[in-house]
Amino acid sequence: MNDPSEQTPGPLDPGLKAIVSERRQLIGLAYRLIGSLSEAEDVVQETYTRWYALSSAQREAIASPGAWLTTVAGRICLDLLGSARARRERYVGEWIPEPLPGQFEWTTGWPPAVDPADRITLDESINMAFLVVLESLTPAERVAFVLHDVFRFAFAEVAEIVGRSPAACRQLASSARRRIRATSLTPAPIARQADLVKEFKKAWEAKDIGALIGLLDPDVKAVGDGGGLVSAALHPFEGREQVASYLMAVAHKATGFELLERTVNGRPGLVLQQAGLTVAVFAFHVADDHIRHIWGVRNPEKLRPWTEV
Numbered sequence: 356m357n358d359p360s361e362q363t364p365g366p367l368d369p370g371l372k373a374i375v376s377e378r379r380q381l382i383g384l385a386y387r388l389i390g391s392l393s394e395a396e397d398v399v400q401e402t403y404t405r406w407y408a409l410s411s412a413q414r415e416a417i418a419s420p421g422a423w424l425t426t427v428a429g430r431i432c433l434d435l436l437g438s439a440r441a442r443r444e445r446y447v448g449e450w451i452p453e454p455l456p457g458q459f460e461w462t463t464g465w466p467p468a469v470d471p472a473d474r475i476t477l478d479e480s481i482n483m484a485f486l487v488v489l490e491s492l493t494p495a496e497r498v499a500f501v502l503h504d505v506f507r508f509a510f511a512e513v514a515e516i517v518g519r520s521p522a523a524c525r526q527l528a529s530s531a532r533r534r535i536r537a538t539s540l541t542p543a544p545i546a547r548q549a550d551l552v553k554e555f556k557k558a559w560e561a562k563d564i565g566a567l568i569g570l571l572d573p574d575v576k577a578v579g580d581g582g583g584l585v586s587a588a589l590h591p592f593e594g595r596e597q598v599a600s601y602l603m604a605v606a607h608k609a610t611g612f613e614l615l616e617r618t619v620n621g622r623p624g625l626v627l628q629q630a631g632l633t634v635a636v637f638a639f640h641v642a643d644d645h646i647r648h649i650w651g652v653r654n655p656e657k658l659r660p661w662t663e664v
Contacts, residue, residue, distance in 0.1 A: 377421050381428045387501050388432040389439060390452035390486050392660055402428045429498060429516035436494035447583025451650050452486040453657040454636040457618025480505045483620045483638035483650050488538050492531050499524045500531035548641040549623040556614055556625055562606050564599050571595035572645035582654030633661040
């Protein structure tokens with residue numbers, strides 16, 4: 356992404372450096388709000404464009420440039436979420452959030468605010484299971500919850516972005532929190548997740564359907580996303596036998612591919628490559644010693660960040 360802040364030659368003055376340093380924070384926020392890294396980068400581009408469209412006097416009058424940038428980015432995301440719902444209703448097959456490559460770190464720089472209990476950590480807030488649940492929230496619930504519970508914004512600050520009262524934003528975040536808790540997202544320890552994904556990889560490569568079934572939860576759900584651009588299951592598969600049978604069918608058709616262990620959205624995942632190019636990324640949710648969810652992203656537009664990994 357080429358934003359105006361990156362086009363300034365020579366050393367940055369302290370004020371401009373502070374503005375540029377917000378970029379990573381803004382991308383992290385926008386990604387969690389809309390589930391797409393490419394769209395998050397567009398949001399930040401537009402945010403910086405609006406900042407540089409201000410006169411020097413207007414910029415100097417802003418007490419907290421970081422808060423201003425975050426408010427603008429949050430409002431852009433809120434608008435995008437409404438249109439995104441309409442686009443996803445027309446999407447071919449299932450829509451899965453864009454997977455993030457490993458070692459993708461976010462920094463916040465925001466101090467804890469009120470109500471430290473029941474916080475979602477930044478690492479947890481990028482895992483695929485969490486992002487999928489966020490998709491079930493209304494745009495206002497999602498923005499209020501992410502800003503408050505993830506990024507520690509006070510409800511008075513959230514209200515400035517959402518355009519509702521602090522009390523209404525508190526209710527939005529509370530409603531989102533209840534719905535998220537109801538999904539039982541508590542994962543297994545990372546080490547156990549890694550072990551199960553490794554065993555899954557071994558069984559899939561060996562075309563051992565019995566071993567696969569043993570790794571899957573009885574109610575496991577597998578979802579694919581090809582976006583209508585490449586072949587992928589148009590509807591989810593549910594149940595360990597059905598999921599395992601589908602995976603076996605894929606394994607028997609796949610030739611000349613390499614399955615690699617990689618970090619996907621901060622959790623152990625798998626990447627399918629052909630001739631060195633990433634053609635699919637798999638994210639997992641592991642709980643109670645079994646794999647409960649599998650998300651396979653094949654849409655090439657969502658795999659662009661993986662070409663540089």
